[in-house]
Amino acid sequence: MKQENRGLNFKSLDDVIEEVRRLAKGGYNKKGNWDLGQMCSHLADWALYPIDGYPSAPAPIRAVLALIRITSGKKQLKKVLENRGFGKGSPTMKESVPSDTLDEEAQIQRLADALHRLDQHPGPFHASPLFGDLDRSTWIEMNLIHAEHHLAYLEPKF
Template sequence: MSRRKLDLENLDDAATECQRLLQSGYERNGNWSLAQICNHMRMTIDSSIDGYPKWMAIGKPLRPLLRWLMLPKLLRGDSPAGIKTASTFVPAEDLSDAEEVALFTESVRRFRTHTGYLHPHPGFGKFDHASLEQFHACHAAHHLGFLAARE
């Protein structure tokens, strides 16, 4: 699987990239469609606001190690491919690109305007709002890098 290097400064950039891919069409170089990627990213962003499933707290003892080993790699765009996500965050296959891009864009708006409590990430722990947005933008760049726009 080849993945393009994609640098997204923030979640607005991620939403713009999703709109661009929707408009141009795209080639898949990974397992998920644009709809599936948007759905997955939306679920993770919304969980930052609404809370993660309780069972995911089981990884809490590993947070310091994951934050030290894995988080810097993710933030510099060196996130490894092929790591399985929790089944809760695996998107269905029969999703609409246009619908999921719209829902993702709304999730980004909701996150950007949220001023309340942010739930700790199951693997990396607590973030302030700006750092969590950077994390989500890097997560989006990882997944969207598997799609190449048709020019």
């Protein structure tokens, strides 16, 4: 089930950074477990994985991901793109779970740099462990949806 996203509908990677800076400046209330710095760290990691490569998962996890990718990966991708969202509580790789104490401004800049790299990267891209090979526009769309998913857990105070 898709979570409510408080009306977020990013059209560009610049929209993501604009929203992040707006939250940093105006303040927010957390509706989930992560603060803005943690979200920016996580989003930066996932923006860079298609460019730099994914962390290696343990063999049993790789086998499960391969099975899903082969049997239903494209169907799941289509669902994410059509619904513009992931299910609440969707699992993530432990390598992309941020630590509890991060410098918010540094993570905002790290995300801005990562999204700029993604925007400028002509390819090729590393295949998604779950969805397989994706083209540039799909990678960008997935990052917009991913940002909507996480930033929805921060309710602006303004």
